[in-house]
Amino acid sequence: MNVQLLNKKEAIFESTLKLINEYGFHGTPMSQIAAHANVATGTIYHYFSSKDELILELFKYCREKTNEHIFDFKEDLPYKERFFYIWNRLVDYYIAHKETFWFIEQFYSSPYYELIKQKKTTYYGVDKMHLFFEEGIKSGILRNVSFYTLISIYIGSATSHVKMVTYGFCKMQAKGRAELIEIIWNGVKNQYQ
Amino acid sequence: MNVQLLNKKEAIFESTLKLINEYGFHGTPMSQIAAHANVATGTIYHYFSSKDELILELFKYCREKTNEHIFDFKEDLPYKERFFYIWNRLVDYYIAHKETFWFIEQFYSSPYYELIKQKKTTYYGVDKMHLFFEEGIKSGILRNVSFYTLISIYIGSATSHVKMVTYGFCKMQAKGRAELIEIIWNGVKNQYQ
DNA sequence: ATTTAACAATTGAACGTTCATTCGGGTGCA
DNA sequence: TGCACCCGAATGAACGTTCAATTGTTAAAT
Known part of the structure; x- marks a missing residue:
């Protein structure tokens, strides 16, 4: 209805x-x-052939929509600005689409994810992030650490922050958010350039 | 059986x-x-009076066991070492108890968590972390940022890392882990001391 | 020391409900 | 005429929960 x-x-x-x-x-x-x-x-x-398939398809649908959104920007910004921009777009999107966020979280931590993990279908979002971080390292802007380390910090802190906000724990959202991405930048930028 | x-x-x-x-x-x-x-x-x-109660009790049980483990150390270590120590204990514990980790993750991102969120019962783990970060800020070792910012980075990166490892994405666990906590330290430590 | 009685722990078959899925039929469009 | 789309009652299996009956334990009474 x-x-x-x-x-x-x-x-x-x-x-x-x-x-x-x-x-x-x-x-x-x-x-x-x-x-x-x-x-x-x-x-x-x-x-959909079953409830499980519906849920699997919904997951792909959500993930695609999220990626479309966060990588939608002009490529010619300086690296640091893109670093902040993408992160903020992700946080923005999740906060504006809390249901998508929580569904994805629920899915990832449930046995459902095992069903699609194996699939070698190179996943668009991860690819994009990979290229983005690689660019930062090659140009000497980021410290030379492994991709999964960067992803853990970059995405992990974003989702943690969204959780805090949607749980209602975190007042002063804007300030907290600015602090967060700045701390991450501090941590991963190359100190000797 | x-x-x-x-x-x-x-x-x-x-x-x-x-x-x-x-x-x-x-x-x-x-x-x-x-x-x-x-x-x-x-x-x-x-x-247990119902399946739901069983799950709720199990959640508390898991959370308590985890906290008991990570805060078990001699208080007289220098701050930086404790900062690394607690984080590593948490990661260690989750990797050694993957089922506990995934259960907690699943629980937090499911509607179950709503059922206990309200309860004002000051939760031991959060209290401990609060004191720990407060000490760092007061003594000028950590930058003066909000508690929820610190928690998002500290815990968020730990869980992200554990996810990567248990998904099997992340080879070279030890190196990645050391990189991670070091980056976080870089990001949150006070630069001007 | 033995009996007794109360209560805690345990069992698993039975119950009633809920839910995913099926299916036979309907509608509108090529 | 065929096909894609759509309906919702019917089906049957699965599941949470109950309960009457059985066993184990504890401690007061004899």
Whole structure:
């Protein structure tokens, strides 16, 4: 009775996203998703072969939308500015789309992720980040540390921050956020240039 | 047929931990937990009033065990060493107890956490961290940034790192780990002392 | 020392509900 | 006429929880 806009497939996605956030993977029956999306239960099975597939597809959908958003910028900014920009775009996007954020978090830490981890399909987001960090190291702007170290700090702190904010722990969001990315920059920039 | 050691309550905890890691909150029926813990289904209801309560109690149990472990050290180390020590203890513990780690992650990002978030019961772990960071700031060793900023970086990077390692993405664990905590230290230490 | 009684712990079959999935039928468009 | 899309009641399996019955334990009473 809520989502009318979009085509049915997207309505199903959006409803699933909302309900899973509220009630979890369990606790969200297909019938409820259908009702919320204004379709019949059977219709979902026209688009997805099972509940698991629906959830898997929704995960890809969320991840793509997020990546589209954060890498949308003019390439010619100085490196440091891009470093701040991408991080802030990510935090912005997650805070503006809390349901997407929490769904992705829930998915990553559930056994679902095991189902797609193996897939060698080079994942767009990781590729982009890889190139971005590599550029920073090659040009001597970033310290020469491993990609996974950089990702852990860069993404880990962003998600932690979003968690704090959405939990309601963290007042003074803007200040905290500025402090955070600046500390990270301090930590990873090359000191001897 | 597996866990025989401990008393029944702990056997139920350990079985729940293992099975939820493998199959998720859903996908883990009480009957299966009972079978794995070598008790009858009804026995679980002698110790816990419902499945939800079992999961909530298990969460507290895991959190306490983790905190006991990471804050176990001699107070007289220099600040910087404690800063590295606690972080490494946390990473060590999670890597040695992957099931605890993933259960906590799953719990935090699920609707379960909403159920206990409100509880004002000053949570031991957060208190300890608060004092620890406060000490660093007051003595001028750490930059004067907000507690939640420090927590986001310190804990966020640790969990990110553990995720990378348990996903199997990150080879050369020891090097990556040393890089990470050093970068964080670089970022948060006071530059002008 | 033995009996007794109260209570705690344990069992697993049975119950009632919920839920993912199926299916037979309907509608509108090429 | 065929095909894609859509419906929602029906199905059947799975699951959380209950409960009457059994066993184990503790400690007061004899």
